[in-house]
Amino acid sequence: MIKKHRALCTGVAAAAVAAALLAVPSAATASGQPHPGGADDTATASLGRLGERAGIRIGTAVDMAALAADTPYRTEAAGDFSSVTPENVMKWESVEPTRGTYAWAPADDLVAFARANHQLVRGHTLVWHSQLPGWLTSGDFTADQLRDILHRHITDEVTHFKGSIWQWDVVNEAFNDDGTLRNTIWLQKLGPDYIADAFRWAHQADPKAKLYINDYNIEGVNAKSTALLDLVTRLRAQHVPIDGVGVQGHLDTQYPAPHDIADNLRRFDDLGLETAVTEADVRIPLPVDNTEREAQAEAYSTLLQGCLLTAHCTDFTVWGFTDTYSWVPGVFGGEGSANILDTDYRPKAAYTAIRQDLALAAHRR
Structure with a gap:
């Protein structure tokens, strides 16, 4: 069974990021803006533009330290993708390292970067068991105090x-692989209702944002994805404002990728929910x-x-695009090369496969 762990938070000075953002070249080929070539420019169009033609957004997670320091990284992030997700700078330990004192600047810089390049932003993440501040x-x-703290944080x-986030990962990784709820600080102290409360509070704060529950190892039909299906079915029946399910997509070439992804996503589609692939990467033994x-x-x-075969799968996000800044080697010993570009920003076969799939899907529309 594939396991995953989020990379550690990387801090960056707000002033350095802001200065770097000013140096980003105009993303004339970014998705959401007309590409000079028109409908027959498949060989040169950005991934974002090809995704737009295929009916989905193509996004990437963004490392803010890399965005500040690495010009090729900024150029690729600005030009090839139509949405961005913060790898770390919207997580709780980053935005509120000291109780009551917020550090919004790095996340604000990402929002500004996205706005300048006509990209949407996925917010990641509001409720998680990991990367919590030490004071928490x-x-x-x-239990009452913790519930108030969570309410206030969300x-x-x-x-x-508000108004800057397209989709929020409201609750992240709430399940074990056997389909039981993960025994987190939230479950221990607040019980399972913390999930519904989190969605209600997020909706109250920004009624226009799309609200997602996000998890890994739910790509195919299995105990975990079925338990999540049962949960969101109950939440919808209770009129909890949940809009979508995020399928992370952290895979490993040592294990076959599930080939019932469309069947699985269709189960959520049938409930009237959106779906998205939110953190795709595929690690390789070295x-x-x-x-x-x-x-x-x-x-x-x-x-x-x-995703393309599912009517309401809205977006496909890779968890970083270059091996230069991948989280994988630091967590999975002896594995790496998980992204679609190598350390010199050269496209791999995976990048070409994504382009081909998007072009074919666009042709069929």
Whole structure:
């Protein structure tokens, strides 16, 4: 069974990021803006533009330290994608490292970058068991106090970014692989109702933002995805304002990519929910050979096609685009090369497969 762990938060000075953003070239080929070539420019159009023609957004997670320091990184992030997700700078330990004191600047810089390049922003993430500030995890709070803290956090963060966020990952990784709820600080102290409360509070703070529940190992039909399906069915029956389900898509070439992704996503589609692939990457045991590269391309293609075959799958986001800044080697010993561009920003077979799938889907529309 594939496991994953989020990369550690990387801080960056707001002034450095702001200066770097001013240096971003005009993203004339970014999705959402007309591409000079028109409908027959498939070979040169950005991923975002190809996705627009295929009916979905193509996004990437963004490392703000890389965005500040690396010109090729900024150029690629600005030009090839139509949405962005913060890797770390909207997580709780980043935005409120000290209780009651907020550090919005790095996340504000990402929003400004996206606006300048005509991109949408996915907010990530409001409620999670990881990357919490020390004052929260070490505090001896009662259930009522913790509920008030969570309510305030969601309200403050969503309100701060109101009108700037397209989709929020409201609750992240709430399930175990066997379909039981993860035994987090939230479940222990607040019970399972914390999930419904989080969606209600987020909706109150920004009624126009799309609200998602997000998890890994739910790509295909299995115990975990079925438990999530049962949960969102109950939440919808209770009129909880949940709009979508995020399928992370962290895969490994050592395990076959599930080929029932479209069947799985269709189950949520039938409930009237949106779906999205939110964190796609495919790690490879090192050293990499041609067979592994082909397997990686196939896995990315399988994820993307599952989304393209689902009527209300709105977007496909890669969790970073270059191996230079990948979280994988630091977490999975002996594995890496998980992204669609190599460390020199050269496209891999996976990048080509994504382009081909999008072009074919656009042709069929």
